[in-house]
Amino acid sequence: xxxxxxxxxxVVVIGAxxxxxxxxxxxxxxxxxxxxxSKSLFGKxxxxxxxxxxxxxxxxxxxxxxxxxxxxxxxxxxxxxNNWRMAELHAKEAPDRVWELEAWGxxxxxxxxxxxxxxxxxxxxxxxxxxxxxxxxxxxxxxxQQKVVAxxxxxxxxxxxxxxxxxxFAETTVTRLVKDGERIAGAFGYIRENGRFVLFEAPAVxxxxxxxxxxFAVSSNSWEYTGDGHALAxxxxxxxxxxxxxxxxxxxxxxxxxxxGLLVTESVRGDGGVLRNSEGKxxxxxxxPDVFRAQYAETEExxxxxxxxxxxxxxPPELLPRDEVARSINAEVKAGRGSPRGGVFLDIASxxxxxxxxxxxPSMYHQFKExxxxxxxxxxxxxxxxxxxxxxxxxxxPDSAASSVPGLFAAGEVSGGMHGSNRLGGxxxxxxxxxxxxxxxxxxxxLDSLDEAGGRPAATDAxxxxxxxxxxxxxxxxxxxxxxxVHSEVQQTMSDLVGIIRRESEIKxxxxxxxxLRERAVQVSAEGGAAYNPGxxxxxxxxxxxxxxxxxxxxxxxxxxxxxxxxxxxxxxxxPEWRKVNLIVALDGDRVVLRRQPMKPMRxxxxxxxxRGELAxxxxxxxxxxxxxxxx
Amino acid sequence: MGEKVTLKIWRGDxxxxxxxxxxxxxxxxxxxxxxxxxxxxxxxxxxxxxxxCKAGKCGSCSMEINGRPRLACMTRMSTFDPAxxxxxxxxxxxxxxxxxxxxxSFNYAKAREIPSxxxxxSVKLGEFRMQQIDVNRSQEFRKCIECxxxxxxxxxxxxxxxxxxxxxxxxxxxxxAELEMHPxxxxxxxxxxxxxxxxxxxxxxxxxxxxxxxxxKITDNALIPMKERVAGRKYDPLVWLGAKIGRRPRxxxxxxxxxxxx
Ligand SMILES: Cc1cc2nc3c(=O)[nH]c(=O)nc-3n(C[C@H](O)[C@H](O)[C@H](O)COP(=O)(O)OP(=O)(O)OC[C@H]3O[C@@H](n4cnc5c(N)ncnc54)[C@H](O)[C@@H]3O)c2cc1C
Ligand code: SF4
Ligand code: SF4
Ligand code: FES
Numbered sequence: 001x002x003x004x005x006x007x008x009x010x011v012v013v014i015g016a017x018x019x020x021x022x023x024x025x026x027x028x029x030x031x032x033x034x035x036x037x038s039k040s041l042f043g044k045x046x047x048x049x050x051x052x053x054x055x056x057x058x059x060x061x062x063x064x065x066x067x068x069x070x071x072x073x074x075x076x077x078x079x080x081x082n083n084w085r086m087a088e089l090h091a092k093e094a095p096d097r098v099w100e101l102e103a104w105g106x107x108x109x110x111x112x113x114x115x116x117x118x119x120x121x122x123x124x125x126x127x128x129x130x131x132x133x134x135x136x137x138x139x140x141x142x143x144x145q146q147k148v149v150a151x152x153x154x155x156x157x158x159x160x161x162x163x164x165x166x167x168x169f170a171e172t173t174v175t176r177l178v179k180d181g182e183r184i185a186g187a188f189g190y191i192r193e194n195g196r197f198v199l200f201e202a203p204a205v206x207x208x209x210x211x212x213x214x215x216f217a218v219s220s221n222s223w224e225y226t227g228d229g230h231a232l233a234x235x236x237x238x239x240x241x242x243x244x245x246x247x248x249x250x251x252x253x254x255x256x257x258x259x260x261g262l263l264v265t266e267s268v269r270g271d272g273g274v275l276r277n278s279e280g281k282x283x284x285x286x287x288x289p290d291v292f293r294a295q296y297a298e299t300e301e302x303x304x305x306x307x308x309x310x311x312x313x314x315x316p317p318e319l320l321p322r323d324e325v326a327r328s329i330n331a332e333v334k335a336g337r338g339s340p341r342g343g344v345f346l347d348i349a350s351x352x353x354x355x356x357x358x359x360x361x362p363s364m365y366h367q368f369k370e371x372x373x374x375x376x377x378x379x380x381x382x383x384x385x386x387x388x389x390x391x392x393x394x395x396x397x398p399d400s401a402a403s404s405v406p407g408l409f410a411a412g413e414v415s416g417g418m419h420g421s422n423r424l425g426g427x428x429x430x431x432x433x434x435x436x437x438x439x440x441x442x443x444x445x446x447l448d449s450l451d452e453a454g455g456r457p458a459a460t461d462a463x464x465x466x467x468x469x470x471x472x473x474x475x476x477x478x479x480x481x482x483x484x485x486v487h488s489e490v491q492q493t494m495s496d497l498v499g500i501i502r503r504e505s506e507i508k509x510x511x512x513x514x515x516x517l518r519e520r521a522v523q524v525s526a527e528g529g530a531a532y533n534p535g536x537x538x539x540x541x542x543x544x545x546x547x548x549x550x551x552x553x554x555x556x557x558x559x560x561x562x563x564x565x566x567x568x569x570x571x572x573x574x575x576p577e578w579r580k581v582n583l584i585v586a587l588d589g590d591r592v593v594l595r596r597q598p599m600k601p602m603r604x605x606x607x608x609x610x611x612r613g614e615l616a617x618x619x620x621x622x623x624x625x626x627x628x629x630x631x632x
Numbered sequence: 633m634g635e636k637v638t639l640k641i642w643r644g645d646x647x648x649x650x651x652x653x654x655x656x657x658x659x660x661x662x663x664x665x666x667x668x669x670x671x672x673x674x675x676x677x678x679x680x681x682x683x684x685c686k687a688g689k690c691g692s693c694s695m696e697i698n699g700r701p702r703l704a705c706m707t708r709m710s711t712f713d714p715a716x717x718x719x720x721x722x723x724x725x726x727x728x729x730x731x732x733x734x735x736x737s738f739n740y741a742k743a744r745e746i747p748s749x750x751x752x753x754s755v756k757l758g759e760f761r762m763q764q765i766d767v768n769r770s771q772e773f774r775k776c777i778e779c780x781x782x783x784x785x786x787x788x789x790x791x792x793x794x795x796x797x798x799x800x801x802x803x804x805x806x807x808x809a810e811l812e813m814h815p816x817x818x819x820x821x822x823x824x825x826x827x828x829x830x831x832x833x834x835x836x837x838x839x840x841x842x843x844x845x846x847x848x849k850i851t852d853n854a855l856i857p858m859k860e861r862v863a864g865r866k867y868d869p870l871v872w873l874g875a876k877i878g879r880r881p882r883x884x885x886x887x888x889x890x891x892x893x894x
Pocket of ligand 1: 019037040047136220221222229428430
């Protein structure tokens with residue numbers, strides 16, 4: 001074994017996005033020595049890309065809003081497959097988490113009375129998204145980054161060392177979690193700059209690694225999204241749930257090809273933009289599903305009145321949850337009514353004055369102008385769906401974010417359950433804050449219990465040697481295949497065969513293809529040395545990408561219904577029987593195994609927040625509350 | 633498939649390096665970063681490039697393109713003459729790690745020396761009230777994606793590493809301005825802006841503003857107003873009087889001592 005640097009900490013947070021930083025702040029404020037690890041530089045994690053806003057029922061824009069309404073919207077958006085306890089905690093705690101950011105220096109857009117402004121978004125009954133123009137993620141990450149700096153300044157004053165209790169290890173990648181028996185003992189990885197190996201020795205590890213976008217060919221996600229946390233959890237013996245649910249957000253740039261997949265924020269629709277097909281028709285009116293009919297407008301006139309008088313009109317169908325809009329666009333394009341470059345038209349130019357567009361959507365204006373020579377104040381955009389988010393993730397305890405492996409926690413996009421089968425826009429940024437904090441608290445409580453029980457777990461030499469051998473293999477292997485080639489084939493396979501619309505025969509083909517690709521993936525080799533070598537990094541990421549692709553494909557094959565981010569051409573309906581089931585993915589050796597796990601029935605007081613009639617669209621007869629106890 | 637272009641790319645590490653020629657295909661609508669990715673996938677698997685979002689939002693892909701500090705993901709190939717050789721080099725102000733990637737830790741060290749946001753501790757969660765008009769300026773500065781291109785271009789440090797101790801650079805002088813203009817901040821950073829962060833070194837050439845990919849008016853809206861505020865404080869007899877009768881702090885919030893350690 002070459003030298004492995006050992007770094008002892010109380011808590012190691014893998015990921016420096018919104019959830020990771022929020023978790024680290026919580027652990028550090030409780031006095032624990034905390035390390036934050038990130039593949040990219042500090043302040044550049046994927047959260048920086050979020051645009052539209054952060055959902056929290058503060059009631060600043062509409063006083064009728066409260067946590068119950070937010071909870072209902074979240075459950076509807078997720079088609080009742082959400083872990084209801086997570087949805088409850090999220091709706092209740094989000095406002096405090098947003099206000100906390102303000103106290104740490106975030107500068108949100110304001111209402112006329114000086115409060116935090118809130119905007120409309122798909123699936124949210126009231127204007128609910130705290131935002132800063134269309135760069136909300138940047139504001140969130142910068143604020144959390146600056147809060148970490150403020151804590152470091154405190155330590156500099158108190159201990160003479162800013163990194164005494166919280167240190168950020170940027171451009172460092174974790175490739176394995178190490179255990180001592182059943183318990184987590186630390187995280188093993190390499191430092192990008194020089195390729196040196198490190199072991200973070202810690203009894204508690206919080207996964208905050210984000211999503212899996214780089215499993216697909218067309219995705220709005222950044223380079224970091226190779227499913228690392230999902231894979232690390234599986235390899236450490238934890239379980240994933242809901243992996244069949246992948247969000248295809250409806251509106252992304254479709255041209256030029258090099259930016260295909262670049263997000264066009266939902267705020268364009270929230271602020272008045274409408275979708276049209278090649279015939280100029282607002283086609284979304286034709287796609288309102290039964291479960292949502294009561295809440296959405298039937299005429300253009302009513303829809304347009306809603307922007308100024310939401311209390312007396314129903315919402316425009318362009319603001320249906322994302323899965324509905326994405327499928328509708330897909331159907332229009334398939335029917336030959338798409339735009340010249342294979343999307344549909346998103347028009348805000350004819351609907352709002354140029355100054356207003358520039359003020360409310362500055363990044364969108366900039367993005368289209370710079371990258372496509374399109375002036376969105378004068379012409380419509382061409383947009384289409386792309387992979388955007390994964391609802392599936394590590395199965396956790398809602399209150400503490402603990403996984404089934406002692407010492408392993410997960411928060412943010414890498415965790416599962418909160419969003420059910422489909423996430424509402426704006427509910428991720430709030431999720432990061434609420435459950436990032438809870439994961440930090442969970443780790444603190446776990447450490448307390450360890451100290452009482454006496455003794456911390458320690459990594460074995462054998463585990464370390466294995467982790468190191470695995471990491472170094474692609475560099476030492478000569479003449480293997482190019483990792484870039486294998487990666488692009490995996491992405492194409494997933495996009496073509498396990499994408500927005502799925503069917504049994506195609507998923508089976510995908511599983512067979514992935515099997516073959518996996519054999520190739522373990523034989524890739526990376527030219528060059530260990531210092532800042534992207535070919536080597538990709539070769540290591542491939543293990544995770546392959547594993548996650550297999551999880552998505554297997555779960556997608558198993559679930560024989562269509563719901564949220566999982567649409568089966570061969571099983572188009574939503575089934576109340578399937579609603580009661582979570583598909584749990586685990587690893588047996590190197591094989592993905594699936595198990596059906598019944599959902600816990602929703603608590604009575606939460607069930608009572610819905611009309612019986614609405615519940616009947618989702619639940620089986622036995623699950624419904626007795627007719628007499630119906631909400632009045 | 634598109635035409636081929638010639639690139640000269642700096643390859644090497646902290647020790648040494650040289651410009652290496654490549655011929656790569658370019659397709660319609662592509663940016664420099666697309667072409668670098670194609671190079672990695674087909675000819676130079678180990679070419680080091682820092683990037684993340686490919687959307688101009690994270691500020692990772694900063695480099696010098698034909699000598700000009702720019703984001704590789706926002707520089708379109710169509711802005712070059714097809715026959716032109718394009719030269720890509722790492723940011724010159726920062727030490728090279730490998731190829732196009734530099735060590736930007738200088739910036740993180742500076743960030744840690746600036747006294748943080750200091751609200752009135754008696755304001756409760758959710759009770760801040762600020763008008764949009766009063767936060768516009770801070771918001772403009774908070775558009776910063778920390779690409780550090782302004783830091784790279786500023787002549788005070790570009791070829792003068794000896795100034796790095798005394799000068800924080802435009803990005804961090806702007807951060808001070810942002811906090812100073814924040815309606816809910818109560819600290820005073822005017823004296824340290826001058827004494828510890830080197831505001832006086834800036835001779836308002838506006839080169840930083842010119843390279844900012846977020847089009848932030850760094851010089852006009854942050855640096856010049858800060859200079860005016862500092863001058864106001866230095867020469868305003870009322871400040872002195874205020875200090876005497878104890879209504880204003882005698883000194884600024886001090887720069888953070890241990891902040892320099894990395
Ligand atoms: C373009 C776009 C716009 C969006 N807009 C919105 C919006 O308006 N509102 C909203 O609510 N949501 C939005 N989302 C979704 C939201 O941004 C993400 O779900 C969220 O930011 C994920 O945050 P996170 O904390 O889970 O992880 P991230 O911010 O993705 O951070 C992951 C971190 O983990 C690190 N990491 C990963 N693997 C490893 C490893 N192996 N070793 C070490 N570190 C590792 C990464 O380097 C990074 O620091 C948007 C998403 C996209 C793509
Ligand atoms: S204006 Fe000042 S900070 Fe900006 S580049 Fe010129 S000298 Fe540097
Ligand atoms: S001010 Fe502009 S140029 Fe400077 S770091 Fe920020 S975004 Fe980059
Ligand atoms: S890759 Fe994020 S700004 Fe270029």
